[in-house]
Amino acid sequence: MSLLVSPVLPSGAVVGNNNAGVQVSFTITPLPGEKVSDLCRRLARQLHEREAVPLHLLVFGKLQANQALQDALGSYFDSVDWPITYVEGEDCHQHPIAGLQVHAFTGEVERVRFGRRVVGSVYTDGGARQCLVGGLSPVAVSLSPAEQTRRALDDLETIFAGVGFTLADVVRTWFYLDYILAWYDDFNRARTGKYSGVKFCTGSLPASTGVGAKNPAGSALAMAALAFRPLQKNAYAEEVASPLQCPAPAYGSAFSRAMEVTTNAGRRLHISGTASIAPGGKTLWVGDMRRQVELTMEVVGAILHSRGLTFAELTRATAYFRHTENAGVFGDWLTANQLTQMPVVFAQCDVCRDDLLFELEAEADTNNPGMGVVSAG
Secondary structure, eight states: OOEEEEEEOOTTOOTTOGGGOOEEEEEEOOOTTOOHHHHHHHHHHHHHHHTOEEEEEEEEEOGGGHHHHHHHHHHHOSOOOSOEEEEEOEETTSOSEEEEEEEEESSOEEEEEETTEEEEEEEEOSSEEEEEEEEEOOSOTTSOHHHHHHHHHHHHHHHHHHTTOOGGGEEEEEEEETTHHHHHHHHHHHHHHHHTTOOOTTSSOOEEEEEEOOOTTOOSEEEEEEEEEESSTTOEEEEEOOTTSOOGGGGTOOOBSEEEEEETTEEEEEEEEEOSBOTTSOBOSTTOHHHHHHHHHHHHHHHHHHTTOOGGGEEEEEEEESSGGGHHHHHHHHHHTTOTTOOEEEEEOBOSSTTOOEEEEEEEETTSTTTTBOOOO
16 A cells, blocks of 8 residues: 655644644543534534644444444534544443544644555654554454454554654554454464564553454454654653553563653653553452452552642543443542543443453643543533
8 A cells, every 4th residue: 555645734823833733632522412413513613722633533432323423524624634543432321422532733734644544643742753543454354363463563564664653663552452352362462473573762662552342444453553753852752650560561461551752842641551450460359340440540540640640630531341331330430539520431342351341541641731621512
């Protein structure tokens, strides 16, 4: 497949002034009885108010709602020319769409096309050049899931190479695996095999999320990834350890617990998918949803605290539930901790172990605390 790169500007932006942009992240979740078109209207309004263009849109919802979303986006935007990762993460309150999560930028963005699709956005923020790739799925769906994983990672490497990055620049990944429990070990072997030949620029594996979810292409996985390349000395990325858990590679998973990106614009902390896992790597509180939620949030809170951050400063989060009926337990935790305004999507997705009921990934940004909350209207 061929690569094509083209520039995109938000309203009012000036060509060549790409260092002046600001990254923003926000989440839109459905209101009771709200139509898919209303969600997209709110998305358009938020982008317009921020004078930003999307870098990547992550959508959790029923697979049959994908076309309705695409039609609605076409009604509110002149051109839907950004990467979209759509995965089956059913809403725990029965809406067709569980939520929209947006990374956007107020400066100049270059779009990356791979074949016929837009798969990436390149932007320069605070002294660092970055590339966010999304909606990437292997084309040869008849191959084994492990081989599809290898092909997808090869495609990712090709895409990055075409815009001046390498796999060594990757700091964050998202993997959504169809029937994850049937082949998670094969996935880990395929990913570890690809990474074994990579000397990551940070010296550490990327932060990552890996959960079970189908995708509209019917492939074994869909993925997204962020690459980061400093242009100035005070821009860098570094691993952040979990104070309450062992490193994931200790039990065979090739990712870091968290990764922090520092630029002139501030610090952005990417927290990997986190669950009720003991310091030694074993699942804790098997069958007890409340205790799994409490431990997971204690672990996430400790990571945030280690970087001088709190839950109130999250700009984006995703809560994954094995069973939709357990969503209320996490809702009760949010209420008890006065965090009901957390910008979080509740999605039904399988977690990577059959004894884990809950997982949470999160992101905090010191430059834009609280910007992830989107109210009605």
